[in-house]
């Protein structure tokens with residue numbers, strides 16, 4: 001554990017939103033696709049700020065659509081900055097981190113939150129921030145696995161059945177001590193699907209807190225239907 005972070009230390013949320021959304025198959029980048037009356041990205045930023053523990057948001061936008069994203073987020077004013085994203089998700093995170101640290105060198109806690117998890121409940125966001133503030137250098141929200149999971153080989157043949165009680169599904173936001181996240185990204189040597197994965201490669205501990213089914217990642221058209229059904233009546 002690190003020393004607890006001062007209660008007034010700056011918390012910045014990085015929002016990678018530069019993906020194309022190939023699996024969703026929409027004609028525009030996924031972060032700009034409307035759901036429940038607003039683009040995914042707008043819901044995601046609104047949710048972060050509504051949690052009451054995030055001081056600044058830095059969004060990584062599709063590089064050819066920075067102006068459109070700035071426009072879509074204009075309601076939030078200077079609390080939200082937009083930078084061009086990169087080729088891979090981790091590139092987008094690194095570029096947003098560069099911006100956050102350049103603009104606010106006093107940042108201590110960094111969240112990394114998928115635009116695609118746009119209905120993440122505030123208690124999940126607060127749970128992650130509280131755990132980092134308490135001294136955990138890396139924190140991820142997780143859910144237990146409901147199905148049996150098999151490991152297969154390249155031909156699709158089952159090679160193992162991992163013990164389900166030790167498996168977790170990982171969500172965002174993932175929270176980090178800023179220096180650890182910087183170090184993890186500076187030393188990235190192979191592709192990775194989440195930021196905690198980079199921290200694990202450094203041999204540093206990653207703590208877990210409770211995730212929530214509503215923090216689902218909108219990935220496919222089915223997920224969009226689920227999100228509309230779950231949240232269209234909600235006050236967003």
Ligand SMILES: Nc1ccn([C@@H]2O[C@H](COP(=O)(O)OP(=O)(O)OP(=O)(O)O)[C@@H](O)[C@H]2O)c(=O)n1
Nearest residue numbers: 016017018019020021022023087088092115116
């Ligand atoms: N180069 C990239 C790729 C992804 N992301 C972001 O990372 C988050 C999680 O990625 P995912 O849900 O896989 O989005 P896409 O990469 O857009 O989806 P797909 O893989 O279907 O194209 C999304 O908010 C996405 O916008 C990003 O900022 N930069």
Ligand SMILES: C[C@](O)(CO)[C@H](O)COP(=O)(O)O
Nearest residue numbers: 089114170171172193194217
């Ligand atoms: C970061 C993440 O949401 C944790 O589950 C996930 O790994 C992102 O994966 P994607 O393929 O970039 O959506």
